[in-house]
Amino acid sequence: MTTEEVKKAVKKEKAPVRAQDLTVDPASAQMIERAWDLEIETIFDRAQSMKPCNIGVQGTCCKNCSQGPCRLPLPKGGVEGKDTRKGLCGATAETIAARNFARMVAAGAAAHSDHGRGVAETFLAAARKETHDYHIRDTKKLLEIAPDFGVEITVQGENGEVLDRDIDEIAVEVGEAALAQWGQQQGEVCTAKRAPAPRYELWKKLGVLPRGIDREIVEIMHRTHIGVDQHYENILEQCSRAAIGDGWGGSMIATDLQDVLFGCPYPVKSTANLGVLKADHVNIVIHGHEPLLSEMIVQAAELPEMVELAKSKGAHGIQLSGICCTANELLMRHGIPLCGDFLQQELAIVTGAVDAMVVDVQCIMENIANVAQCFHTKVITTNPRAKIASGDTIHIEFDEHTAFEDAKKIVRTGIENFPNRSKPVIIPDEKSDLVAGFSYEAINYHLGGTFRASYAPLNDNIINGRIRGIGGVVGCNNARTVHNEGHLTVVKELIKHDVIVLTTGCNAIACAKAGLLTPEAAKVFCGPGLAEVCETVGIPPVLHMGSCVDNSRILMAAAEVVKAGGLGNDISDLPAAGSAPEWMSEKAISIGHYFVVSGVYTVFGVTLPVSGAPVFENHLYKELENIYGGMWDLVVDPYEHAQKMIAHIDKKRKALGIDKARERVLFDMAARRDLEAA
Numbered sequence: 001m002t003t004e005e006v007k008k009a010v011k012k013e014k015a016p017v018r019a020q021d022l023t024v025d026p027a028s029a030q031m032i033e034r035a036w037d038l039e040i041e042t043i044f045d046r047a048q049s050m051k052p053c054n055i056g057v058q059g060t061c062c063k064n065c066s067q068g069p070c071r072l073p074l075p076k077g078g079v080e081g082k083d084t085r086k087g088l089c090g091a092t093a094e095t096i097a098a099r100n101f102a103r104m105v106a107a108g109a110a111a112h113s114d115h116g117r118g119v120a121e122t123f124l125a126a127a128r129k130e131t132h133d134y135h136i137r138d139t140k141k142l143l144e145i146a147p148d149f150g151v152e153i154t155v156q157g158e159n160g161e162v163l164d165r166d167i168d169e170i171a172v173e174v175g176e177a178a179l180a181q182w183g184q185q186q187g188e189v190c191t192a193k194r195a196p197a198p199r200y201e202l203w204k205k206l207g208v209l210p211r212g213i214d215r216e217i218v219e220i221m222h223r224t225h226i227g228v229d230q231h232y233e234n235i236l237e238q239c240s241r242a243a244i245g246d247g248w249g250g251s252m253i254a255t256d257l258q259d260v261l262f263g264c265p266y267p268v269k270s271t272a273n274l275g276v277l278k279a280d281h282v283n284i285v286i287h288g289h290e291p292l293l294s295e296m297i298v299q300a301a302e303l304p305e306m307v308e309l310a311k312s313k314g315a316h317g318i319q320l321s322g323i324c325c326t327a328n329e330l331l332m333r334h335g336i337p338l339c340g341d342f343l344q345q346e347l348a349i350v351t352g353a354v355d356a357m358v359v360d361v362q363c364i365m366e367n368i369a370n371v372a373q374c375f376h377t378k379v380i381t382t383n384p385r386a387k388i389a390s391g392d393t394i395h396i397e398f399d400e401h402t403a404f405e406d407a408k409k410i411v412r413t414g415i416e417n418f419p420n421r422s423k424p425v426i427i428p429d430e431k432s433d434l435v436a437g438f439s440y441e442a443i444n445y446h447l448g449g450t451f452r453a454s455y456a457p458l459n460d461n462i463i464n465g466r467i468r469g470i471g472g473v474v475g476c477n478n479a480r481t482v483h484n485e486g487h488l489t490v491v492k493e494l495i496k497h498d499v500i501v502l503t504t505g506c507n508a509i510a511c512a513k514a515g516l517l518t519p520e521a522a523k524v525f526c527g528p529g530l531a532e533v534c535e536t537v538g539i540p541p542v543l544h545m546g547s548c549v550d551n552s553r554i555l556m557a558a559a560e561v562v563k564a565g566g567l568g569n570d571i572s573d574l575p576a577a578g579s580a581p582e583w584m585s586e587k588a589i590s591i592g593h594y595f596v597v598s599g600v601y602t603v604f605g606v607t608l609p610v611s612g613a614p615v616f617e618n619h620l621y622k623e624l625e626n627i628y629g630g631m632w633d634l635v636v637d638p639y640e641h642a643q644k645m646i647a648h649i650d651k652k653r654k655a656l657g658i659d660k661a662r663e664r665v666l667f668d669m670a671a672r673r674d675l676e677a678a
Helices: 003-012 026-037 043-049 054-058 093-127 139-149 167-183 190-194 197-206 213-223 232-262 291-301 304-312 324-334 342-350 368-373 403-420 440-448 456-463 485-496 505-513 521-525 528-537 548-564 586-596 614-628 638-656 669-677
Strands: 154-156 162-164 268-272 282-288 318-323 338-340 354-359 378-381 432-436 469-473 499-503 542-544 576-580 601-604 632-634
Touching (some): 026 043, 026 342, 043 342, 093 232, 093 291, 093 548, 093 614, 139 232, 167 213, 167 232, 190 197, 190 232, 197 232, 232 291, 232 548, 232 586, 282 324, 282 403, 291 318, 291 354, 291 403, 304 403, 318 342, 318 403, 324 338, 324 432, 324 505, 324 548, 338 342, 338 505, 342 354, 342 368, 368 378, 378 403, 432 505, 432 542, 440 456, 440 548, 456 528, 456 548, 469 485, 469 548, 485 499, 485 505, 485 521, 485 638, 499 638, 505 542, 505 548, 576 586, 586 601, 614 632
Parallel strands (some): 282 318, 318 338, 354 378, 469 499, 469 576, 499 542, 601 632
Antiparallel strands (some): 268 432
């Protein structure tokens, strides 16, 4: 589609064609304008000319057999009396919407869990010394997680003394036990027991504890086949099993094993946005979600031989940067800058500075190959699950047994492409400083130090009212809304009202670009209570906790808050709420559902494809709270979105009896002695 065609398509809607109407990010706006000038089509153009399917948006289009698709639109004005809509097989709107919802949960859980499986396989290969490229780096975390997998870390000696076990033996047993969680057919996924005891017992009572990660995903696909499960509540129960298997299983195990292999993240400084690219350097952008290969690329790019090769080609060095969650993984452990989020992957190529874009799995737009053909950029696919048919891509397959050699080949390909730049390089000036890497262990340390690490100071400040509550704001970008506007509006509104924000994924990147991931941001954007806490502790008001698979870190942080005491006995008691303002992927639905069944009020923006089935919609938005203590909600307007989260937080504060901030009292010595005596 040419620029003129885009303008004509938008003109029909009587809307102006301005890049700043499509994104709140100046760097992205500049590159959209350049793409228009060069007549290069991007997702921003297609979002203007291609409207979503009205019935698909409602969630009531069924194509699960060849008799369809059966389309059951909601009548204007809603359903009056009995809902008589049915597909050819008799499936109701509620059944169709529940099946479609369930299949999104299955796909999202499969994506995260397949990621986790790959990590577990590489971890086990490293533990068995079958690969020399990966090593156990964080033995402290290995020893912490081993008991969760039923692995003993000590052994009794001949004289009854307690002896430490060999670390390699522990690693092998942890790897074997972790990998078994995917294929087991009975019992339960062992890491689900990390949830607070009341939550675990609730899942057990409801019968939704996952037996095995893969088993629950497969069962969703079976149940949603034509003529199987035709009761929306029963379908949703299976969604819960699969989602718990994702959040408290596959994703959590992936995060744990990545930390053991590559090091547990702690705060690190860096920068974000397209301005991190360097015109006089070889620019290799790593895009996707799995850190296994990208960790090797970091090492390969630092080799003196690679730096010398880059200089021999006329470059001053090699600049690595990341897009999407691979970016977050590399940022947290190495300080590698963030090039951009999901909607910036085409725009990074439009700068003309990207010599190689290396992709693995998830959220890779097929169109990057087409955009790359307009420039010199080499698009390199690396995973056998994810090849691109469009354009002229290169496939360099990653294998954990030859990972470093594969990485060197990739880096060399990018370097050798540097002299082939075919168009002028135009890199936006915009880039922002950030501090990232707040694993739940790092938060623990920041709040209490080495010897008194604890979540108690966070709880104390929630109880005394300085911090109103906790907001988990995560998720993708969505071209159906203004790029990053929802993310930033929701986050700014929350911290303005003293709600500390935990963030992952593309929301974290949006916040980084807007300068919200620095301690200095607290004075500018926060209410007085949260600003005081951030200044005292030295943390940003928005804590970057990692990639989208690392939402498990938010679950663990919530569990630690419960454990610290004073804020109830379960996650559902906490003054906390979840949010995905610009979600677009099926992974987001799985994430949203495992937060809901963990007891968290979870608000999505843009759309949720259930509106065509009012009974099922009501079950998600209202009835689930009576079952799990958490529920779904859809709020499109970002201000209202944030306000509903704040209202929920206030409701939980009132239930805990902490809805009124404590009066601050200065004690003299006599008063202190009286207090101690009491």
